[in-house]
Amino acid sequence: MSYPSLAPFVLKRPWLRNLLTPFAGWYSNAAGYRQLGLRADDLISEENEDVLKALKRLSPQEAYDRVYRLRRAIQCSVTHKLLPKDQWTKLDEDIPYLTPLIEQIRAAEKEKESLDTLTIIKGH
Template identity: 50%
Template structure:
């Protein structure tokens, strides 16, 4: 697993340094714009691999509205992909709309799993 599962991220370090932030922010924006998922109306968290157990559990914790919106975005993007044409520009996801709605749930699930593993491997010793 990559990303949050490893617990390694340079983002806080880069954000804390004004110089590094000036350097990496345009590159990050260019990369996000070039990945084309926004042209299909998707959010970044829509791209997470659903087969991962932690993501499946996080998906079950979404509100009904969030789950519906996610399914709608994925179906609309799939239809646009079948037609080999991105959505009209007014339907693209704007950078300020691209919020991480699923990541907090995934991190919470990972934290619970780590705690569960800690308690499952706990050994009791007699004094």
């Protein structure tokens, strides 16, 4: 399921992007996942079939790092403590690693569906 996004609208207008960038940074910090050492893609729910396929496509090192981040965040949550500030996820480290794979899987499924429903019309 895809949700409508205002991102393309905002990115096409530099004045609007400049206006919203500080708010976006504030919101990311207020969300609290970086204080637990998580990345934004770590928050994607694993209940979707496409996400499960994308997780299988991760490299072994990236899969290990994801599990480590999740376990460390769970431990912080159980103890009601945040990580030391030097271990927080920095803005430049919070890059999408799972979203591109999910988009590839969805595009491939869409292409497969369009090819499966292809109708061939014979010429005279």
